[in-house]
Amino acid sequence: MNLYAESRGGALVVSVNEERLDAAIAIRFKERMREVTTQPGGRVVLDMSQVEFLDSSGLGAVVAVMKSLAPDRRLELAALTPNVERVFRLTRMDSVFAMHENVEAALRAGLRHVG
Numbered sequence: 001m002n003l004y005a006e007s008r009g010g011a012l013v014v015s016v017n018e019e020r021l022d023a024a025i026a027i028r029f030k031e032r033m034r035e036v037t038t039q040p041g042g043r044v045v046l047d048m049s050q051v052e053f054l055d056s057s058g059l060g061a062v063v064a065v066m067k068s069l070a071p072d073r074r075l076e077l078a079a080l081t082p083n084v085e086r087v088f089r090l091t092r093m094d095s096v097f098a099m100h101e102n103v104e105a106a107l108r109a110g111l112r113h114v115g
Helices: 026-036 056-069 082-090 103-114
Strands: 003-008 011-016 043-047 074-078 098-100
Touching: 003 026, 011 026, 011 103, 026 056, 043 056, 043 103, 056 074, 074 103, 098 103
Parallel strands: 011 043, 043 074, 074 098
Antiparallel strands: 003 011
């Protein structure tokens, strides 16, 4: 499971460097997210620009990560590819997650909420 995390603009940005987030890697995704989010901070922005396919197991893993961070931290999604965004909209998870066009937009949105 290839994840890369860095602190940027007051948020922890986690990039998912995988083409698929599916049943084959959902458990490893949750474990790695648990590891990388031990860093202190408020917001976690999940950069999903490399993810071309997301199934129900992958969606469940993202939801599980969101729940594990709550209530102290918020998980936001950035740079969803069209297929992945469609899954979030069809399941109405777009009303649960803050979704941003890209990481920069997510960071700008966070700055607006700080003041």
